[in-house]
Amino acid sequence: MSSETQKILTTDGIPLEESLKKAEKKNKIKAFLLVAPLLLFIIITYIFPIGEMFTRSIDDRMVTNMLPKTFKAMETWDGKELPPEEVFAAFLTDYRALAEKKEHGKLGQRLNKEKNGFNTILKKLWRKMKKFEEGNAKEQIMAIHKRFRDVKYWQAIKRTAPPYTMSKYLKGMDMYYNEDGKVVQVSEDRRIHRILWLRTLEVAFFVTVFCFLMGYPIAHLLATLPMKYSNLLMICVLLPFWTSLLVRTASWMILLQQQGIVNDFFVWIGLVADDSRPEMMYNKTGTYVAMTQILLPFMVLPLYSVMKTISPSLMRAGKSLGGTPFVAFWKVYFPLTIPGIGAGCLLVFILAIGYYITPALVGGASGTLISNQIAYHMKATLDWSFASAMGLMLLTGVLVVYWIYNKLVGIDNIKLG
C-alpha cells in the first residue's frame, strides 16, 4: 500500500487522524475535569501527608542547624584522635549562640540520646563558659569535665552531622547505630517492636483465616437463598456496618469481660466454676473475637458478589456428570470463588494489619498491635518522626503483601463486585 492511499481525509479536507485526535482531546479533557477533584483530594490528603511523613521520619537536621560552624570545622577532622583547637572554638561559638537563643537545652537532650551523659557536661559548660577567656578553647573546655577529653563524645557529635538518618527505622526493628556507627541489635530484653510486628502479622493472619471460615458459608447462603430471605440476611451482615465501630467494640467488652454475659452463661451452664472465669478480654482472645466480627463484612461482600455470578447449573452439571457433591464443590464451585476469596482476604488482612481502636480497647497488654505503638508515640512520647517511620514501615508491609498477592494470584483476578 502506498502512503497516499493511507491518508484519509474527512469531508472538510482535514486528515482523519487529526480530526479524530481533536475530537478525542475534548473528551479526554472532560474526563480529566471530572476526575480532577478526586485527584486533588487524594494528593492533598494522601500523597502529600505520606511524603511529609517520610521526610519527618528521616529528618535529622536539628543538630546540623544548631552547630553549623562546628560541623564545618569537623570536616577536616578524621574522628580518631581528639579534634583540633578549631573544632573546640567553633563548638564554643555555636553553643554560645544557642545559649543566647535559650535553645541550648534542646541540644543537650538530643545529644544525650546519641551518647549518655552529654546533657550533664553541656549544662556544666553553660555555667562555666561565662568566665572563659578569649582563645585556647580546647584546653578550657577539656578542663570542665573529663568527658570532654573523651574522643567518643566528639564522635557522637560528628555522627549527627548528616541531615538524614535511618535511625528511626532501625529503632522500629529494635536496632540502632552504636558508637562506632555500626548497626546492632538492642539487648534481647528490650526488643519490643519486633514482638509487636510479629504479633500484628499473626493477628492479621488469623483474623483473615477466621473471617474466611465464617464468611464463606454466609456468602454462599446469601448467594443461593431466595430473595426474600437473602435480603434479610444481607441486612444482618450489613448491620454492623451501620453501627459505630466504638459501639461494636464496647458491646464486645460487655459480652466478654470476666463478669460479662458470656462468662455468666458459661457459669450458668456449668462449663466453668464461678471463681475461675476465663479471661476473654484484654488479651489476644478479645482482639481476635472483636476484630473478626468487625471485619467479617469485608470478607462476605466480595465473596457474595462473586458467588452471585456463579450459575447454579454449574454445580448441577458437576453432579450430573458423576461428581459427588463434595467433588462438584471442590472442583467446580470453589475454584470459581477464588477471585472473591483473594479480594476478601486481601481486604481483611490489610485492614487488620493496621487496626487500632479495637486492639486498643480490648487488646490489653498481650493484644496490642503495632498501630497502638504508633499512636502511643504520636500522643504520649511525641516522637513523631518515630511514629512516621513505623507508619511507613507498615505501609511498606501492606504493599509487600499486595505485591506477593499479585505474584501468587494476580491482581486481575480480584473481584470486588
Add this chain to the structure above:
Amino acid sequence: MAKNQQFVRFDKVDKSYDGKVLVVKDLNLDIAEGEFITMLGPSGSGKTTCLMMLAGFETPTNGEIYLDANPISNIPPHKRGIGMVFQNYALFPHMTVYENLAFPLKVRKFSKEDIDKKVDKALSMVSLTGFENRMPGQLSGGQQQRVAVARALVFDPQVVLMDEPLGALDKNLRESMQYEIKHIHESIGVTVVYVTHDQGEALTMSNRIAVFNDGKVQQLSSPDKLYEEPVNSFVAEFIGENNTFNGEVTDISNGKCKVKLDSGAEILSNPIRVKSKGEKTIVSLRPERAIIDPENKMDNKHKGKIEEVIYHGDHTRVRLNLLGNKEFILKVPNSSARMDIKLGNEINIGWDSRDARALDPK
C-alpha cells in the same frame, strides 16, 4: 436384540413445590431405549420439572421413576449415570475444553490413556478436534453448545437429557445444530430426552413428542401424527398453524358429524372428541388442507372473502373471512397461475371432512 420399551418409566408421578399446586399431575410416560423423545410445551407446563426429576435435582412428590426397571427416586444425581446438557451449557469456565470433557471421566477414575481416547472421540463426534486447550469463554455459542453435548456423552451414559439446549443460539445455528444432534443420536443410539418449547425443533428431531400442558401430557405420539391428528384442541393449536371454528354438533353418523357454527352455517367434520348431538366443539383444520376451487369430491365447499394477502417468498398466506371466522388462513404456493388472489375478491374454498377434526371445546 429387542429394545426395552420401558427403559425410562414415569409411574403416576406427581410433583408439587408448595403443597398447593401440582406442577406435574399423574404423569405416566414410557420411553423406549434408544428413543429420541421430546417434551414440548409452553413455559410452566411442567416439562422441565419432569426432566429435573429424571436427572435427580428434584424428587417426585408422589409416584416413582424407573430407569431400566430400577426405581431411581432415592438415587442422588451423581450416581444415576445420566448425561445432561443445560440450557446455558453450564461449561466449567475455569477449565479448558479438554478438562471439561475429562471431568466426568476423572471422577469415574478412568486411566489417563482412556480419558485421552474418549475425549478425542467425543470431540471428533462434534467436529471440534483441536479445540482441547481452549477455554469455554474463547468459543462461540455454537461451539460451546457442541462441547456441552460432547461432555454429556463422553462417559457413555444410558440416557442423555437436554434442557432447551439450543435456546440461546441464533436461528441458522439452531437449525444446523438440530440436525447435528439428531445425527449424533442416530449414530450412537443413546436414549435422549429433550425439552423445548419450540415446536419446529420438536417436529424435526424427535421419534416421539410428549406435548405438555398444565402438568399433564396432552398427547404422546410421533411428529407426523401429532401434526396431522391432534387429539385435543390444545395440541391442535400449539402445534403448527390452525384454523378453528366454534360450534355445536347437530348430527353424528357414519363417522361424520355436522357442526352448526355460531354464524349459522353448517360444516361437515370428523368427530374425534365428540360423541353425541348437542355437544359444543372446536373444529380444527390445517391451513394447507383447505384448497381454492375444490374438486367435486370434497364435501365442504364455502365462499370466503380475501381480507389480507401476505407474501412469504415460497408461498403466500391469505387471510379470509370464512363462515364468520375472520382469521381463516390459507397457504397458497406461489405460481403465476393464481391471479385472482387479490384483496376483496371472493373465492371458493373446500376441504375434506376427514381433515376437519371436531375436538373438545375449551
